[in-house]
Amino acid sequence: MIAWLILTTLAQAGEPLTLDDALARAETHPVVDAADAEARAARADTATAWLGAVGPRIGGSLTTTSRTEELAIDTPIGPFVQQPKDVATGGFEAHWPIVDAAGLLGRAPAAAAGAQAAELQAQRTRDLVRLRAGEAYLDVLVVDARIAAIDRLIASLESRRSQADQLVTSGLAVRADRLRLDVALADASVARTRLVAGREAALSTLAWRLGSDATVELDFAWARPDDPPAVTAALDTARERHDLRALDAQRRALLRQQRATWLETVPTVGLWGRYSWTDNDQLVANEWVEGGIELSWTAVAGGTRISRARAQAQRKQAIEAR
Numbered sequence: 001m002i003a004w005l006i007l008t009t010l011a012q013a014g015e016p017l018t019l020d021d022a023l024a025r026a027e028t029h030p031v032v033d034a035a036d037a038e039a040r041a042a043r044a045d046t047a048t049a050w051l052g053a054v055g056p057r058i059g060g061s062l063t064t065t066s067r068t069e070e071l072a073i074d075t076p077i078g079p080f081v082q083q084p085k086d087v088a089t090g091g092f093e094a095h096w097p098i099v100d101a102a103g104l105l106g107r108a109p110a111a112a113a114g115a116q117a118a119e120l121q122a123q124r125t126r127d128l129v130r131l132r133a134g135e136a137y138l139d140v141l142v143v144d145a146r147i148a149a150i151d152r153l154i155a156s157l158e159s160r161r162s163q164a165d166q167l168v169t170s171g172l173a174v175r176a177d178r179l180r181l182d183v184a185l186a187d188a189s190v191a192r193t194r195l196v197a198g199r200e201a202a203l204s205t206l207a208w209r210l211g212s213d214a215t216v217e218l219d220f221a222w223a224r225p226d227d228p229p230a231v232t233a234a235l236d237t238a239r240e241r242h243d244l245r246a247l248d249a250q251r252r253a254l255l256r257q258q259r260a261t262w263l264e265t266v267p268t269v270g271l272w273g274r275y276s277w278t279d280n281d282q283l284v285a286n287e288w289v290e291g292g293i294e295l296s297w298t299a300v301a302g303g304t305r306i307s308r309a310r311a312q313a314q315r316k317q318a319i320e321a322r
Contacts, residue, residue, distance in 0.1 A: 016219040019137055022210060026133035027126055029211035035122035042111075042118035049111035053103030062090035091276035095294065099269040106260020110253045117249035124242035129209070136206040140218055143199040150192045157185045247319050254316040261309050267297035 017025075026032075065087045097103070164178040207216055229237070238244075273291035 015214060015216050017137075017216045018219050018221075019134065022133050022137045022206070023130045025210045025212070026129045029129045029209075031211075032122070032126050032129055035118075035125035039115070039118040039122040042115035046108070046111040046115045049103070049108040053100045053108050054097060056094055056096040058092065058094045060090065060092045062088070064088045087278065087280045089276065089278040089280075091274055093272070093274045095270055095272045097268060097270040099267075101266040101268070102260045102263035106256050106258075106263050110256035110260060113249050113253035113256060117246045117253060120242045120246035120249060124246060127242060133206070133209040136202065136209045137218065137220075140199060140202045140206055141220055143195055143202050144218070147192065147195045147199065150188055150195065154185065154188045154192070157181055157188060161185065247322055251316055251319045254312050254319065258309055258312045258316075261305050261312065264301065264305060265299065267295055270294045270296075 067085045070085050161178060161181040164181055168175055168178055203216060207213060210216070228234070270293075271291070272294045273289070275287070275289050277287040279286070
């Protein structure tokens with residue numbers, strides 16, 4: 001009993017927490033922060049995919065070349081130096097894709113569907129941590145109810161033992177009846193001690209579910225819940241679960257990835273331009289600008305497109321099974 005009073009005093013020193021507060025605090029759990037970060041990263045990947053399909057690329061380079069001898073051409077009037085021993089060449093180059101079917105119709109939409117899936121998964125993670133926090137909260141309430149029940153049992157046994165003492169004194173009962181009550185009281189005390197220890201463990205679990213090490217104490221007020229919905233309505237609601245919608249978005253992303261794989265056989269068209277400079281002014285101008293239309297086509301990619309498409313089809317089948 002003394003140990004119970006000490007534990008109760010320590011528990012009451014914790015922060016009072018209602019069920020709604022517990023559900024709200026659970027959303028600040030690091031697991032939720034991690035899922036939100038993954039969703040933000042997926043949105044950034046989507047922007048990367050779109051910019052990769054339509055955004056220009058601009059860069060520069062500088063190259064130096066050193067030879068042991070100058071390159072020269074023999075002529076009737078003597079050797080003509082074609083290249084000096086030391087040459088520096090540099091410039092800027094820009095590429096701007098105009099038609100990239102695989103990027104516009106495949107990779108970018110796939111990234112957008114993947115970002116939607118990540119956002120739905122983050123929301124599902126938030127739902128799950130709220131659910132687990134609520135379960136941990138109710139687990140403490142269950143232990144409290146059992147402690148209250150065993151307290152009433154102990155009070156009843158103590159009352160019956162007092163009556164038995166009077167009956168034994170008056171000769172209306174035997175001492176064995178009182179001993180049986182002593183045994184029952186001892187068993188109830190042991191059960192209560194176990195429940196007290198279980199309550200402390202349940203409180204620790206609740207704090208862990210909330211993502212905190214601070215001691216908490218329940219502040220629960222019971223109210224009759226609303227009647228549950230009909231089974232058909234519950235099934236309709238279940239179909240809108242965030243994790244199921246996330247799986248559907250992942251399936252769409254894989255379909256678009258398959259489309260991008262086969263659209264890689266379509267040529268890409270773009271514009272290009274280059275500004276060049278060199279310090280070799282013996283045969284060429286020091287600087288010049290050039291540009292044009294760039295057509296790129298990879299008809300055969302070593303069979304990797306077929307293997308990628310098969311892998312994507314199997315992943316899509318796995319998602320549909322889940």
